[in-house]
Amino acid sequence: MSTHPAVPLKERIRHAIADEALIQAVKKTTDKLEGGKLSSSEALGNWEQWREQGNRIRSHVVAHLDYYLGQFIENVKKRGGHVHVADNAKQAVEIFLQIAKGKNAKSVLKSKSMVSEEVHVNKALEDNGVKVIESDLGEYIIQLFGEAPSHIIVPAIHKNRFQIADKFSEIAGEQLTHDTPTLTAFARQVLRKEFLEADIGVSGSNFAIAESGSIVMFTNEGNGRMVTTLPPVHVAFMGMERLLPSFEDLETFVNLLPRSATGQKITSYVSVINGARQEGDLDGAQEFHVIIVDNGRTNILGDEEFQEVLNCIRCGACLNVCPVYRHIGGHAYGDVYPGPIGAVITPLLKNDFETWGDLPYASSLCGACTEACPVQIPLHDMLVKLRAKKVRLGLTPGWERTAFRAWKGMFGKANRYKLSIKAAQMMIPFLAKEGYIEKGPLNMMGWTHARHFPSPAKQTFRDQWERISGELKGGGNHE
Amino acid sequence: MNKEQALLQRIANRLGHSEPLKEKPQRDVIGAPDFWREYQLSLDEKIDRFSESWRALTGIVEVVDSPTAALTVLKNWLQSEQISRVIRWNHPELDNLGLDGELQGQGVKVDIWGKGGNFSMKEIANEAEAGITWVDYAVADTGTLALFSSAGKARSVSLLPPIHISIFRADQLVTRIGEIMVKLDEMNRKQGLPAGVNFITGPSRSADIENDLSIGVHGPKKVYAIIIR
Numbered sequence A: 001m002s003t004h005p006a007v008p009l010k011e012r013i014r015h016a017i018a019d020e021a022l023i024q025a026v027k028k029t030t031d032k033l034e035g036g037k038l039s040s041s042e043a044l045g046n047w048e049q050w051r052e053q054g055n056r057i058r059s060h061v062v063a064h065l066d067y068y069l070g071q072f073i074e075n076v077k078k079r080g081g082h083v084h085v086a087d088n089a090k091q092a093v094e095i096f097l098q099i100a101k102g103k104n105a106k107s108v109l110k111s112k113s114m115v116s117e118e119v120h121v122n123k124a125l126e127d128n129g130v131k132v133i134e135s136d137l138g139e140y141i142i143q144l145f146g147e148a149p150s151h152i153i154v155p156a157i158h159k160n161r162f163q164i165a166d167k168f169s170e171i172a173g174e175q176l177t178h179d180t181p182t183l184t185a186f187a188r189q190v191l192r193k194e195f196l197e198a199d200i201g202v203s204g205s206n207f208a209i210a211e212s213g214s215i216v217m218f219t220n221e222g223n224g225r226m227v228t229t230l231p232p233v234h235v236a237f238m239g240m241e242r243l244l245p246s247f248e249d250l251e252t253f254v255n256l257l258p259r260s261a262t263g264q265k266i267t268s269y270v271s272v273i274n275g276a277r278q279e280g281d282l283d284g285a286q287e288f289h290v291i292i293v294d295n296g297r298t299n300i301l302g303d304e305e306f307q308e309v310l311n312c313i314r315c316g317a318c319l320n321v322c323p324v325y326r327h328i329g330g331h332a333y334g335d336v337y338p339g340p341i342g343a344v345i346t347p348l349l350k351n352d353f354e355t356w357g358d359l360p361y362a363s364s365l366c367g368a369c370t371e372a373c374p375v376q377i378p379l380h381d382m383l384v385k386l387r388a389k390k391v392r393l394g395l396t397p398g399w400e401r402t403a404f405r406a407w408k409g410m411f412g413k414a415n416r417y418k419l420s421i422k423a424a425q426m427m428i429p430f431l432a433k434e435g436y437i438e439k440g441p442l443n444m445m446g447w448t449h450a451r452h453f454p455s456p457a458k459q460t461f462r463d464q465w466e467r468i469s470g471e472l473k474g475g476g477n478h479e
Numbered sequence B: 001m002n003k004e005q006a007l008l009q010r011i012a013n014r015l016g017h018s019e020p021l022k023e024k025p026q027r028d029v030i031g032a033p034d035f036w037r038e039y040q041l042s043l044d045e046k047i048d049r050f051s052e053s054w055r056a057l058t059g060i061v062e063v064v065d066s067p068t069a070a071l072t073v074l075k076n077w078l079q080s081e082q083i084s085r086v087i088r089w090n091h092p093e094l095d096n097l098g099l100d101g102e103l104q105g106q107g108v109k110v111d112i113w114g115k116g117g118n119f120s121m122k123e124i125a126n127e128a129e130a131g132i133t134w135v136d137y138a139v140a141d142t143g144t145l146a147l148f149s150s151a152g153k154a155r156s157v158s159l160l161p162p163i164h165i166s167i168f169r170a171d172q173l174v175t176r177i178g179e180i181m182v183k184l185d186e187m188n189r190k191q192g193l194p195a196g197v198n199f200i201t202g203p204s205r206s207a208d209i210e211n212d213l214s215i216g217v218h219g220p221k222k223v224y225a226i227i228i229r
């Protein structure tokens, strides 16, 4: 099943870059996050070795996922937990609705879960008359606005304090000031009541421990703890690849994930949930469910080119460094996962290149994402391979294929190449101004729409080389 | 074949295994990198490192020489915060400290988790102005507390009140979090894992409004620690 974005990528981008406030907010926040990541990873030291370790552990798990997922399922059950498998988004929603109906739930309190966003559980609940509240401050804000998150870690990155104060004031029935402490205190007060009364708490899981059947959450606000401690039922959503073999392995990710996400040494809370409450406990859920979601992930397994993308720990670091993300924000990507990770994983998860195959083009291929990724996913290589895949599937426009055939014909032979360069050079005086081409002909127009193309050098490299190599051969002792 | 088996079989097929692996796979790397495992601080270094990290996140910490001194510090803090209601873990170390009588003498009502009579413990914890715990371990490297849940050691006590005060002995400090992770693996192998383990570092925080740091979103706004040497 594949959902469709309402408008094509180019349209979405045009819309996004017109929003000056959005672009400023995204730049400011991503700068801060990226700066935090750089200084905290430097302070830790040996960052490359940590990345290597992270990559090796995650790659091992993904390559043996049948073992580790099987072990996890068995151990959750041993602890009395309920395991549900959802092959796709629709099933995930149905499973959750079944649980909610079975419990006669009126109110569902959620902490952050990207997978629950991926399968769109909120709307289904609301349609069934169940109140559903996002309790992560950023998620709460965008839920009030009826919007979707635009950053994995900072979902309301695109909203400013004035907009937020106005929205909160509507609910409060009085005008609130727009300072952060007032806004935070308001959310605390409103949501605290909800936590205590909720019938079901929903969480995501950053990691799942195979050997013990535990889920692990990295959070800062404490809402993740609330929804797993107070309501009688806890349902955890989990992507099927989220596993680590044992707690010992978690140490590497305690060091990698918070630094990469927000520049923190560790999040305020790292919470391990080992099933429902135990004998004598007076808090913690009485019933624990985990919904293991496939939703296209198996498609990626066993695919040599792309399997490694399942190593992703959803830290958002690749977003913060991406020049494209920084210019267009998250919504332009059209689905839940934005930035370079979104551009790679969305077409793969949906297995639909016709609708989503343009996402890998939302990249300058600068490689900053690959360098930022704490588990060394070669994101920009994958972006190129995804473009190639789109071509192989015959989904690129006819004129593009013709153009590249012509290009190949021209540049595949040395003399033709020389000739074409000569021809291009003759055009320079008509196109370039002060060393730059500001408006290129035909297909260059898209490229020069937002930036200048440096005008070709007066003398080509080949010409220069001919001269220099002649001089070098002519002697000249360099010692 | 049920849905779980079908999923595992599907995964196995994709990975080129004829059926889901049953044998524990060989591993070449486990846990943290080797150089990190060698990281080991002395007791004094651990105390310093913990205190430094704890303070860096607005936490307040005192290192004292005796349980009596710990009690004095605790009383002072509660007084300066003008606290009249606390909830504490039902924990033998806290019993031994004798804080109930001392605090009540100071006009502070002390509730003990699990001893609320007919009242809901969650409600009591929600109304308390501070929660007091005796943590299981503390991590020097990051200034982190490790709390294992049990009947008397409820998660709500370190979560619902706006202030969390934890007390522990210096010998409960470890250098890195991985040392506790290994203990969790051991506990699991002996079927002894608690329902919840929380690693707590600093107050509850958020940067969701314009990336401006705010403290005490849902959990405690202030965190205090007393280390007894």
Ligand code: SF4
Pocket (backbone or CB within 6 Å): A260, A311, A312, A313, A314, A315, A316, A317, A318, A319, A341, A369, A372, A373, A374, A375, A376, A377, A379
């Ligand atoms: S791809 Fe890498 S950098 Fe991007 S979110 Fe995933 S783990 Fe983080």
